[in-house]
Amino acid sequence: MSFDDTLVADTITSLAALFGLLIVISVVGGRDDGLSRRFLFGLRVLAVLLACRILDWTTGLALFRFVTIAAAGLLPLAALLLTEGLLRRHAPFALKFFAASGALLFLLLALIPESLAEPWRMAMLLAFQFGGFVAIGWLVMTRDRDSLSAAENRTVERMALSLLLILPFMVTDYRPGLFEVPVRLGGIAILFLCWLTIGLGRASLGHRDTIGAFAVIALSSVFAGLALGGIDDLGWRGSVQGVVIVLSATLLAVIYNDSVSLTAEKRRDSLLKHMAEGDLTDSARFLRGLQHHILVDGALILPAADLGDFDLKVLARALEQAPVRSLADVQPDAPVDEDIREQLAWLFEKYEATHVLLATLDPLAVVALNMPALASSPGVEMELRAVQRMAMLIAQREAVT
Template sequence: MNTPLVADSFVSLAALGGLLVLIGVIWSFDAASPLNRRFLFGLQVLAALMASRVLAWWTDLSIFRAATIMTAGLVPLATVLLAEGLLRRHAPRLTKWIAAGGAGAFLILALLPASIAEPWRVTLLFLYQLATFALAGHMTVTRDRASLSKAENQAVDRIALSLLLILPLLVTDFRSVYIDQPVRLGGVAILFLCWLLLSLGQRAVGHRDTVVSFVILLSVALLAALVIGFDNGLQPSATVRAASVVLSAALLGVIWKDSISLRTEQRRQSLIRHLAEDRIDDTLGFLKELQKHPLVDGALLLSEEELADLDLPAIKALFAANPLLRAAGTDSLSREDAEQLAWLLEKYEATHVMLVSSRPFRLIALNMPSVSATPGAETELRVVQRMAMLISERNPAHD
């Protein structure tokens, strides 16, 4: 078994996994926007590159070797296109000619047999990628910051930060007879790029937080590799491969976790979208649409008839003073009110009950245990409750 090939394959497959996760996140948010289309093109090119190189290594088929050269030649073009989208301006004409001309040239050069094209083809590819990345980096550094918003400048800064890491690690993807490289680290750079792009959706995460987190991950991976190497008597090159595998696995896990957090945040904000997009001229229509949202899936709309077996005057007084009540918040209630609420929650297997209309009297009961650990979602419920009350007071004829 070729040990370096196994490590290279693992790092590349981890990068492929990170790219697929990021592509899925972008598709779930807004794949139709012009900037996201440019992002997706670049990410899909990188994913095809990672897949084709692994297939080429393990099958030694010329079709996969050619696909590797073709996709590697498209990476600089995708970088320039993305830079144009981020900066909202065209690249200089020379940069466009170099990026487009090089991509076209390598689509043709990839078809040449290795016996004729190597090693000058790989050398040209390295110089082409290095020159184009440098030109794209120059575009971002010399941009007019005042013409971009704070969020746009933040996105550009994080892409530029990833390029600073990608450029030195990119060199390790090109084998040399003069330097014995234990592992290709381009996949690690791609994983870091995916992590940075995912962090753009987390506004509270700054550049420093991301860099510090990466340094911690890198330190832990190196420490783990040293322990593994010392315990098993590994050579330095094998220890470096172990470190790259551990770091790639850790980055892939963090990327997956962050993608889940973003999707959870997207679902959590569905209540806010409900307020912004759904109808506000009909209380019942508003409440029925509310029941379709994931956060309150299965919510029950209760009228006075459903509450007839309770002490209705006491229930009305309780919710007049506390429009939103939850199972964990009964300490401040009197014994009688606490008993009424406990019976109501038990009867409808609910964790939260909120008042949505006074005349006629209506409640919504829902089961959402996770809200007890998510203050932001509970705040959104309070906003929905208040909006429902305002709609009912504004449109009493619909009740």
């Protein structure tokens, strides 16, 4: 089968979208709840559609054309099922009937040979999908926000953002004989949906951050595609295809990188895990648990008896002001008293420590630990403060009882 430039661009974009879907499926597949199962169903329908569409283009076999049309007809129903789960309420019966009957109709229409069915079948499919997604968008916009949590509303809004691309880009995917475009853009909308889905695992990322990042990626891809088109004199069609190929490849790379980061965060042996699983019945045992933690190097618990070389009053005053001290507190420009700086510097040097935690104030006990600079980060520093606070609370509870 011969490949023209349009088919090559369509295939590359669809392959990128398919790989993006497989990445998201691997991430969502580990969750066992009703909403995740509904989402997985929709993702798998999309993956089957893309895979069979690529095989249809490359082999020309009627079987793959049949599965492609049947899967495309199933998309509004899959999206509606997901929307019901997100909104935690049933959609109107008329909309359910529309989505289900449409899926059945296109399952039957997919049996008609292409020579007899086109372009009216593609036009009907486009109208059906467009109408279904508009109705779903209406459900999302008119939802009862007060009945959903902040996280649920955030998830629904992320899905709504993807509709902003899916609806206009959908038109370019079917080409019902009324127009011609250099490349199908549905794959870009799917990749954006995948990126938004991966981003749901990062609560710190807001909608503005996501839109801003996508704008930067899109503008960079436009610049790269136009530059390539200018260098090779590809014309406007080739330049548009270059932009879309670069954008799809960039989005796929970002999706993969974000999925790896998300998986690493789940596996990360953080200090918060020590707080959740450590022995909370005794402050000494809780602190000794740090000695085997991967982020610190042999944490030393130093009671007052082991601190005979130090001025305990000055050391107690230093740690009472800031229960967690680091090497940054002994730098010349650090805003600390000179006697405190001298005591801390000697403590860090003697025990080859990078951080010191206040364990108990009366009697004084400290924890000295070594955390390599490359392993340290603002998040880890905050976790260290939380561990110290937990140790103090355990010690205070022991003193009361």
